[in-house]
Amino acid sequence: MNALSRRRFLRGSLIAVAGVLAASCQPKVVEKVVERTVEVEKVVEKVVEQTVEVEKIVTQEVIKAADPGPKMTVWAPKHFIQAQNDYFTDSVLLAAARNNFEAEVQLFPWGDYQQKQNAAIEAKTLPDIILGINVARYSAMDILEDVDDLFQEIGASGGGWFEANEANVKIDGKAVGIPFHNEPQVMYYRADIFAEAGYEAPPKDLDEFVEMTKAVTDPSSGIYGFGNTFSDVPDGNNIFWGFLWAFGGKVQDENGEIAFNSQESIDALTWYTDLYLTHKVMPEAVTGWDDTGNNKAWLAGQCACIYNSGSILNSMRTDDPGFAEHVVVGPTPAGPAGPKTYQGGSTAGIMKGTKSFEQAAAIIREILSPERYPNNLRSAGGMFYPVLKNYESDPFFQDDPWNKATAAMVQYAQFAHQPGPITAWIDEIGGKWTFSRMAAKVALSGVSPAQAVEEAAAEMAEMKAKYENI
Incomplete structure (x- = not known):
């Protein structure tokens, strides 16, 4: 009996202890749950704070995107035909308007243009884009951006480049300039x-x-x-x-x-x-x-x-x-x-140190787009001939006898x-x-x-x- 009583005692003790433990632990468990709840609430507070911060960042980015930033500068030769000067300038400004930035075009007479470029190279005051670059020389001077991806993109949209034009802008297999026009003398x-x-x-x-x-x-x-x-x-x-x-x-x-x-x-x-x-x-x-x-x-x-x-x-x-x-x-x-x-002809280059490569690329892309490039050629009235194959069959070059005769001179042309x-x-x-x-x-x-x-x-x-x- 004593043993039994002892077992019963032990059982009773265990039950009692369990009851005591249960009684004593129950509030602590609740407290821990409450503490965890508070922790969860703190996490929620942090998420809310982070959400507010994200909203602020997004708002700042939108405001920044609306700011056109520094004005892009394009240099180009001033041609004898004012209609071409005007249409080229309009193409640049249209690219800027469509892509939410500002741009200016500065035109220089051919007789002064190379000296202007030389002085800017010496003074390190180059514009963002120069139309009329010396491809090999400027590449050797390391003042041209790599434009091979842009070259491939524009070539695909225009039916491919003429072989001579492609060869004339590639250094070590990469394009460092974008051809704009041919001009057989x-x-x-x-x-x-x-x-x-x-x-x-x-x-x-x-x-x-x-x-x-x-x-x-x-x-x-x-x-x-x-x-x-x-x-x-x-x-x-x-x-x-x-x-x-x-x-x-x-x-x-x-x-x-x-x-x-x-x-x-x-x-x-x-x-x-x-x-x-x-x-x-x-x-x-x-x-x-x-x-x-x-x-x-x-x-x-x-x-x-x-x-x-x-x-x-x-x-x-x-x-x-x-x-x-x-x-x-x-x-x-x-x-x-x-x-x-x-x-003759001209090639565009994006200069190292440009304020924005993407904006410069947008300008060149617009000038040579299917929408703008044909009239960039036509506005020159027979002075400019295409560098992209899609435009060779343009009636402007095939139906006009003088344009057709001039285009035929390309077979005698050399670089x-x-x-x-x-x-x-x-x-x-x-x-x-x-x-x-x-x-x-x-x-x-x-x-x-x-x-x-x-x-x-x-x-x-x-x-x-x-x-x-x-």
């Missing part, structure tokens, strides 16, 4: 004036060019066979490329070695400067012409032939349609290496670096007016063609060495 001939002298077609070669321009030159009547400036402007510099190539000359060979100091270069320079010095088929005033000098002389009926882009076509159509009926175009007359012409690789130093030939200064030395200062070519080749060697040491 051509010879314009007054068919009516040459017909009066007994010539029914443009000259077939350089010798016949001299013969024909001499035949129509009549200083007493203010008529000259040909006109082009020797000044440091694009027309003064670029014209020599076609003559150089026609004689078989080049600035570099296939391996990128300088090859300018050659008999072909001397022959080309002699032939060109003799038009002024010996044959006297150019007016004396060419020594003071700027880049619009030949345009003005042509439209005034003072020259029977000039070298230019399509800007002249637009002026003739607008100001004197009857004048245009007597005009034909062609490449630089054939020399020993055949007919050649210089492939400055050919036959060698694209390289930075060659861009400086244009930037430093190497050819126009070379020709002026001969035509105006009595330097021999051989010496002028030798000095130009020495300048090229310095240009090349500078970039090799960067």
Whole structure:
């Protein structure tokens, strides 16, 4: 019994203890639950606080997005055709309006444009976008943003880039510029004036060019066979490329070695400067012409032939349609290496240090969009030709006889670096007016063609060495 009583006692004790424990623990459990409830409430308070903070952040971001921020600056050349200047500017401003930022366009005459860029590079005050960059040179200077993704995107929307344009903006397989337009340089001939002298077609070669321009030159009547400036402007510099190539000359060979100091270069320079010095088929005033000098002389009926882009076509159509009926175009007359012409045009670059790459990309995307690009070309009135394949068949280029004839000159066109690789130093030939200064030395200062070519080749060697040491 005692054992049983003990077991019962123990059981009773356990029950009692359990009861005591239950009684003693119950409030503590409740307290813990209450404490946990308080903790949960604190967590809820934190969530509420975080929610308020998130709302504040979102509000701040919306306000910030509405702020256009710093104004984007675009530099571009001021062309002879105001309609193109206006349409290009409107394209930039439209991109800004559609993407909620501000932009300004600053236009500069071609004759001053390269110096403006050089000064900005030196002072580190570049704009966000430059239309008219020196691709290889600026890439070597490391002042261009990588735009390969943008290049691919725009190319896809426009049916692909023409091969030459694509090759002209790629460094090590990546695009560092966006082509904007092609501008084949051509010879314009007054068919009516040459017909009066007994010539029914443009000259077939350089010798016949001299013969024909001499035949129509009549200083007493203010008529000259040909006109082009020797000044440091694009027309003064670029014209020599076609003559150089026609004689078989080049600035570099296939391996990128300088090859300018050659008999072909001397022959080309002699032939060109003799038009002024010996044959006297150019007016004396060419020594003071700027880049619009030949345009003005042509439209005034003072020259029977000039070298230019399509800007002249637009002026003739607008100001004197009857004048245009007597005009034909062609490449630089054939020399020993055949007919050649210089492939002009422009390329846009986004400069390192831009205030906003995305906004700069939006501007270029708008300019070359299917909505805007066709009229960016058409507004130039025959001066601009497409870099994207979708626009080659545009009726503007196929139905107009002058535009179609100019477009056909592309088959004779070359870029400055050919036959060698694209390289930075060659861009400086244009930037430093190497050819126009070379020709002026001969035509105006009595330097021999051989010496002028030798000095130009020495300048090229310095240009090349500078970039090799960067």
